[in-house]
Amino acid sequence: MEKVIQILNQMQAEGVVEKYAIGGGIAAIYYLEPYQTDDIDIFISPVIVGPNGLVSFGRIYSYLEELGYNPEREYIKIEDWLVQFVPASESVQEEAVAQADRVAFAGEYTQIFSSEHLAVELLRSGRPKDHARVVALLESQQMDMQVFHDIIRRHGLGEKWQEFAVRYDWKEG
């Protein structure tokens, strides 16, 4: 993953992307136990919109293609990793990128969603595997629960949280 982070930092330094942060499964691994995955979700902010009004990844893709990394379905393969660039189009994603934690990795620094933002984003996303990770994050007791609830409130996700708490019988001690 070292190469992926080097390239992301290079892209940021050269202005190809303004801000990025790692979310998804790799961010979960930062806080929880490792598991088998080969994709990395990179959230990009601000969202670049092309002349047709759609989100544009043209600059990112052409930059990476020049380095010899080509798209594979919705990913770009860098070494053995499938990197997916995700526009931070939801307000919670945008804030997660802006307030990401700076983490040292193999002699470089990278940005990773805070545990609270990661949990809220997974809650918003709402797939069963996302919910399983929210449970794991809650049980790991690594989150500042006040910060977590503030993020939920500010981004209007209270209802999703209520549903989650009922479904998983989550009670805060």
Added chain:
Amino acid sequence: MSSEAFDPNKFRVEDLFRAKEERRQRLARLPFEEKIKLVEKLQTGVSAAMKNEKLIFDSFLKVCPDFAGELMLEWDVVEHWYAEHALEPPPHPFDKRPDVIAVTASGRSIGVELKSWVNREQITTARKQERIQENILKAIGEQPPNETEHIGYLWLSAKQVRFDQQDAASFREQMLSLIKQVDSTWSKKPVWQKEHGDHVSDLSDFPILQKYLKGVRFHPASRDRFEIRWIRFPSPGGAYSPNEMLETLSGSLIGHRSDERYKDLKAISRLDEVYLLVHYDFKAFAYNTPFDAPNFGFKEAAKFASAALDGNGGYFDRIFLFHFLWGQEEAHRIL
């Protein structure tokens, strides 16, 4: 839980859950770089063979969930088992054997070795034939539309000769000339040939075709007419005897049960029992002659295999025969 402390015979279900939780916590506390190294290690371990083993065993479990006499609590392929349980693997080569490790609801640890029921000689011959056919079709290239008057489609019969790509253009040209010649003389053929088709084996006027083909069968348009891919090879088939596949099965079972590689597996890998799962899969279906015949199906093949074993599983405690074709899954304990 250290590897030294792991004794499956004294292991209870609660112990397993507690151990799993402890393992999760221990892994979660690792530095990020070490976690990513573990993930990368898991990535490289996911070979195509391992993915296939997972699929086979998962499918087997669906038809035979209590194959060990009780339900499974968890299982995984051996490449994942030790890493994911934070257990010290046994010394090489036992760190890669058996293919699957499972723990039953009562805590018994079961190793399962997967073997394919295939006739490798048949596969080698079929694949060689396939490559020759592919090269010939490649030489013909994009097939022109079937504009013949009388010909519905062609079946080519290839010689066991490696195709020289330098002959490709001449091959195509001569093939089209042959078709034109046969089509133009079709009305002069005897009635029986006009109705049932004609096999042209004298290709002496077409030296490049003669170099690579035993003959060409022309099928009349009056029976079936193909507009695309009308120059083709017949599907594999023909007469066969199921005995050939049954002999392959009994021979391989007898070979596996006395395979010295499994002699010390149970003791070294700390397993309670070791099973053998022989599966009939797509490769066998595609390349081997069928094992079945009228009134003789997979169940009968399993009975045959059981009789061949005659109660002697060698280094294996149980042996199963599994039909691993989608929609036809069927498993039988043969020992």
